[in-house]
Amino acid sequence: MSRGAGSLIACDDFSGGVLGEDTPISSGRHRRPVGRVRIWLAVLALAYATFTLILRQLPLSNNIALIVAVGSPYVAVVAVLALVLAVLERQVLVSVVAVAIVAVNVAIQVPWYYFGRPAELGADVEIRVLSSNLRKGRADVPRFVALARANADVITLSELTPDWIRRFYATGIQSEFPYSMLVPAPGAGGFGMWSRYPLEVISPLKGGSMIASRVDVPGVRSNPIVASVHIMNALTYYGRAFEEWRQGITAAKERMNALVEVAGSGSVIVVGDFNSTPDMRQFRDLLSNGYRDAVQETGAGFAPTFPSWPVIPPLITIDHLLTRNAAVLSIRTITIAGSDHRSLLATVGVPADKPAS
Known part of the structure; x- marks a missing residue:
């Protein structure tokens, strides 16, 4: 009896504990x-x-x-x-x-x-554009100017404060960039543009988030327009920040279209801090009327520009260069000490003047 009972118990334990229907592994019910x-x-x-x-x-x-x-x-x-x-x-x-x-x-x-689609313009003249957000004047000015001297023809700046203009001039920037358009302001509202070539200021565009100049570049068919843009950050503590961002990017589209009318068949380069990524519909809506995004055009790769801090790598791309009737030959991001944005350095080709026959 005891042997039979023992056998029965062993068999019952085997079927219920390993292969029985109540076993979680085999049935998945529990x-x-x-x-x-x-x-x-x-x-x-x-x-x-x-x-x-x-x-x-x-x-x-x-x-x-x-x-x-x-x-x-x-x-x-x-x-x-x-x-x-x-x-x-x-x-x-x-x-x-x-x-x-x-x-x-x-x-x-x-x-x-990564799938670049370069524009075909034929013969062109190259213009090197360097754009930076100065973080309300905290960026390292001497290093920035040294970078510009070696690599740029036109500089565009946002968050340019009155005090930082003096610091720029202290570096002797005017010796190589003698032409400028400066609209300083406290906080984040200032703009600046320095150039190796003469600038013809285009009347300020209503709204204050963009400045623009026609650049007198030798050898081009039509002098290009370069505009510096800075749109309100939607995530600031200010209560109406999102609404101002939405109004700002809508106004930027209108101003970019106005620049098309001013430029005619000439090139337009719009660069700066859009506080918008390519994944935001309102930003992609800017890419109309012939405008193209430089990264999308060149296939330069995923290179976020914000935040540019020592301990946190950039995660999102909110600084952009858009062009019309121009070909972006290269674009890259560069870390500037003191700024919370990576700067953009691009080489842009604009149509060359046709040689006399």
């Missing part, structure tokens, strides 16, 4: 808590990724939508993490959705940053 957490994290990650891709296509209406949209370049990373969690839990449907989101995000981001 999933481990860690498994449920993984599935929920994967679902939430994919919901966020999907929401981000949707918001990217729509005009932004508030700061929450803006914050979500600017994370678009990192959606693929989130979706890959969701995919790993789904695979660990053998969730086929969730895995398929994750793969699809990765594919969609890659199809959006990679062509923008």
Whole structure:
């Protein structure tokens, strides 16, 4: 009896504990808590990724939508993490959705940053443009001027304060950049432009977020217009900041179109701190009427410009160079000590004057 009972107990323990229908491993009816957490994290990650891709296509209406949209370049990373969690839990449907989101995000981001489509202008004259946000005058002026002397023909600045103008002149900048258009202001409202070539100031454009000059460059078919832009940061503590950002980028589009009328068949170069990323619909709406984004044109790669701090690498791209009737030959970002933005250094080709026959 005892041997039979013992055998029965052993058999019952084997079938229920290892192969029975109540066993979590074989039936999946009673999933481990860690498994449920993984599935929920994967679902939430994919919901966020999907929401981000949707918001990217729509005009932004508030700061929450803006914050979500600017994370678009990192959606693929989130979706890959969701995919790993789904695979660990053998969730086929969730895995398929994750793969699809990765594919969609890659199809959006990679062509923008890496599939360059250069403009064809024929013979051109190269202009080197250096643009920087001075962080309300905290940037290292001597190093910036040394960079400009070696690499630039035209300099555009935002957040130029009256005190920093004196510091620029103390470096002797006027010896190599004798022409300037300076509109200093306390805080973040100032602008500046220095040039090796004569500047013809274009009447200030209403609104105060842009200055522009026609640059007298030798050998070009028509003197190009260079404009420096600085749009309000939507995420500042100021209560109406988002609304002012939205008004500012809408006004920037109107001013850029006005520059097209002034330039005629000539080139237009608009550069500066747009406080907007390519994943914000309102920024992409600027790319009309012949305007093109320099990174998208050259395929220069993903190179965020903000924040440029020693301990935090840049995460988002809010500084841009847009051109019309011009060909961007190269563009890169450069760290300037003291500034919270990386500067832009670009070489732009504008149509050359036709030689006399």
